Amino acid sequence: xxxxxxxxxxxxxxxxxxxxxxxxxxxxxxxxxxxxxxxxxxxxxxxxxxxxxxxxxxxxxxxxxxxxxxxxxxxxxxxxxxxxxxxxxxxxxxxxxxxxxxxxxxxxxxxxxxxxxxxxxx
Numbered sequence: 584x585x586x587x588x589x590x591x592x593x594x595x596x597x598x599x600x601x602x603x604x605x606x607x608x609x610x611x612x613x614x615x616x617x618x619x620x621x622x623x624x625x626x627x628x629x630x631x632x633x634x635x636x637x638x639x640x641x642x643x644x645x646x647x648x649x650x651x652x653x654x655x656x657x658x659x660x661x662x663x664x665x666x667x668x669x670x671x672x673x674x675x676x677x678x679x680x681x682x683x684x685x686x687x688x689x690x691x692x693x694x695x696x697x698x699x700x701x702x703x704x705x
Contacts, residue, residue: 592630592631594634595630595631596634596637596638599614599638599643599644603643604663604666606659610655610656611654612653613650613653614638614644614653614654616652617631620634642661643658643661678692679692
């Protein structure tokens with residue numbers, strides 16, 4: 584799972600986010616502890632804690648004193664919104680800019696996407 588060149592704490596945070604988005608971790612369920620994450624990924628617990636604390640700061644996880652970390656209500660929808668915005672910024676914005684250069688309008692792009700989706704869908 585470890586990607587070279589990316590901070591480990593970001594990868595830890597993203598793996599927990601992925602589990603929330605795909606439903607492996609549901610709202611109000613207990614999240615893996617920093618010690619569990621550190622042992623699983625064979626990293627320093629302080630690094631795992633930095634990733635978990637980042638999710639606490641974002642309101643994705645919250646702490647129950649003496650019990651552990653839990654997935655906050657609304658966390659999945661909040662993460663989906665965040666990733667949809669990032670997707671639009673990373674892919675749709677550049678796509679529209681290139682389409683404008685090529686003289687393609689929204690209807691042309693929609694037709695292209697539908698054609699490609701029809702070819703790649705099973």
